[in-house]
Amino acid sequence: MAVLAVTTGGAAVGPQGRFDVPMPGFSPPTTVLHVGSPESAGLDPAPIAEAKTTIANSPLFPGAVSLLAHDGVTVDLTATGKAVRYADATAELPSDQQVPMRPDTIFDVASVSKLFTSIAVLGLVEDGKVAVDERVASYLPEFGVNGKETITVKQLLTHTSGLEPFIPLWSDWPDKPARIKAVMDRAPAAPPGSVYTYSDLNLITLGVLVERLSGEPLDVVVAKRITTPLGLTDTGYNPSADKRGRIAATEFQTAPVRGMVRGEVHDENAWSLGGVAGHAGIFSTAKDLAVLGQTILNGGIYRGKRILREATVREMLTNHNAAYPGNAHGLGFELDQRWYMGGLSGPRTAGHTGYTGTSLVLDPASRSIAIRLTNRVHPVRTNGSINSARETLATALARALAVRPRQGPTAWYTATGGATLLTPPLAARGEVTVRFDVFVDTDPNDGLLLEAGSGETWRAVPVRASGPGAPAGEVAALSGSGHRSWWTVNAIAPVGAHVTFRWRYVTDSRYTGRGVTIDRILVTQSGRNLLNGEKQPHLIRPLGWAAKTR
Missing domain, CATH: 2.60.120.200 (Jelly Rolls)
Structure with missing residues (x-):
């Protein structure tokens, strides 16, 4: 018998725990995360338990916090390993000085920060201050030089501007004004709109755009429009000293000479910009990121606080990069990337990763969230890729969801x-x-x-x-x-x-x-x-x- 979805309050309500009944649209806007067992959400606990064992035994990072949620139920929140394990690039701290991971450990989420900047930009779109198809130079005249005159806001959001991935702002320019000017002056490496190239420069530029058009610093805008309305008390830039004990360490850096980085942004360019930048700088916890994720699944609203309109969220989760196969991208969100979304991958599956070892995956079709936060760059960035670990977690949630037999019991x-x-x-x-x-x-x-x-x-x-x-x-x-x-x-x-x-x-x-x-x-x-x-x-x-x- 076919399973039919009904609608309540404009949102489709469907069977819980199913993978084979993809849901259209958004979750009901009243959906609020609460803790429950996998069984209470209609999930098979075995794949999740297997993934937890893999996490605990992984040699790819000192520690991790993982969160899985389905249909508003947080079915697993697991902390394993160490938030701080090393004294320098090679030496381990004495065991009594090592800091264990906790469910509320705060992580430098690195490029997951790009999602916060993108939401801030789209808030300005809703305010009528920005149009995504407009040229960036209309808002930042100094940007429209050296071949960047035609680059649009959408091309920055979808990484199709032609700008190169990275330039060493922290080492090659003396101060923040000079570093911002270097980004504004930079010529594209490829003709705008001709190629997909993931670039920090795109989001640094958007961070400047947010500040210019709002008249406020980026961290203030993010606090006002995102973290405060959603109650994300552990999310923001440059965390206060009283939170340091809960922050996972990242890299022991010698160039620049920073020692063991903990409580300051790992990304050198964001650090050189004062810890607040469009591409990096956000610190957060698994629970806070889950609330952000549920807000997106709800169509931009959580506990009655709306940060984006449904139509805007729909555009965020729509592929604007059909011309670049394999690089599906919404307005800020990556889409359908199996290398970290695993079995949850699909045309509407959205997410982002961070260089420090973080990932967020949102699957609207099953109304599911998979978050993995690690300190994989502790104590050095050469620890290796954790993509297999990211994929394992998302795939475990997919396998926990049911595919019912077409006929008979099995x-x-x-x-x-x-x-x-x-x-x-x-x-x-x-x-x-x-x-x-x-x-x-x-x-x-x-x-x-x-x-x-x-x-x-x-x-x-x-x-x-x-x-x-x-x-x-x-x-x-x-x-x-x-x-x-x-x-x-x-x-x-x-x-x-x-x-x-x-x-x-x-x-x-x-x-x-x-x-x-x-x-x-x-x-x-x-x-x-x-x-x-x-x-x-x-x-x-x-x-x-x-x-x-x-």
Whole structure:
């Protein structure tokens, strides 16, 4: 039976705990985060518990705080490891001087700060002071030089301005006015609008724009328009000394000579701009970021405090970078980036990462939030990438959400590469029809193959799928994500006297998704059933697959 969403107060209300029933629009505007168990939110606790073990045992960072929420329920908040572990670049502090992570540890969130700047810009749009398609030079005349005359506010928000990623403001210019002027004077590295290049200079410029048009410093604007209305008491720039005991340390820096950085922004350029900049500088906690995330999922409102209109949030979460495949971007938010959004990836999935080891993922389709905050640059920035850890957390939440069988009490599920699901040898000669339903959420480089064979010889059987997001025409493998829908699959295979069919899930060593679920297997020849998977599940041999109720 189809599950239908109803609407209350303009927001769709749907089944809790489901991955296979994507929700349109926003969460109800009255949704407020509260603590509950995974089970209370309709989630399977096992994938979350497995991810927590991975977090606790990760060698990629000294410590972490992770938060998972679904449909307004904070189902997990986990602190592990150390917020401060090292005295310098190599030496560990004595154990009694190390500082453990806490659920309320405050982190330098690095480039997640860009979201706060973007929200501030869009607040000015709502005030009628800025138009996103207007040239930046209309508001900052000094910016419109050296080939930047046509760059628009939207191009800064979507990183399509052509500006280079970074210049060393802190070392090559003597003071804040000179550093801001250096950004204003900088020529683009590529023609504006010709390429996607993630650039701190875009958001530094937007920070200046906010200050110029509001008449107030960026930190004041962010406090007035975002953190104070939402009650984010641990979020802001340049945290006060009384909070230092809760702040995670970042890097031991020797150039510039800063020693162990704790309580000051890690990013050298933001530091050289006084700790307040459009691209970096925000400190926050997992709980505060979750409130910001729920505000976006609610369409810009939380506990009756509106920071953006619904239409504005919708534009924030709309891909404006269709011309740059793989670099989907809203107005400030990154979209559909599997490398850290994992199994939650989809066209509307929004988020951002930070260089210090932070990430925020918002999935409107399942009304879910995944936050991972780490101190991966403690004590040095060469500790390595934590993208696998980011992806693991988001994928755990995706796998905790249910995909219900199409028929009967169970369906076959795997998230394991190399898993095979085999029929018994079937007596047939001529054309055999194979029909099944499948729910796939995979990386584009992974896929489900249908193969026919006998003994050690197997050959691929081309298939045709129908359903939302299904590939067009006949394909060799089934892969995809974001559609969140079951597909009906048909294949015709000419066979000899006896044949065995197998479904094989193939993955590479990179990213994974939620996995693959198969149901309603039916193999027929000339209207005669050779195998009915619903009535004869005991005849199917699973290797790496499991019969699941969800």
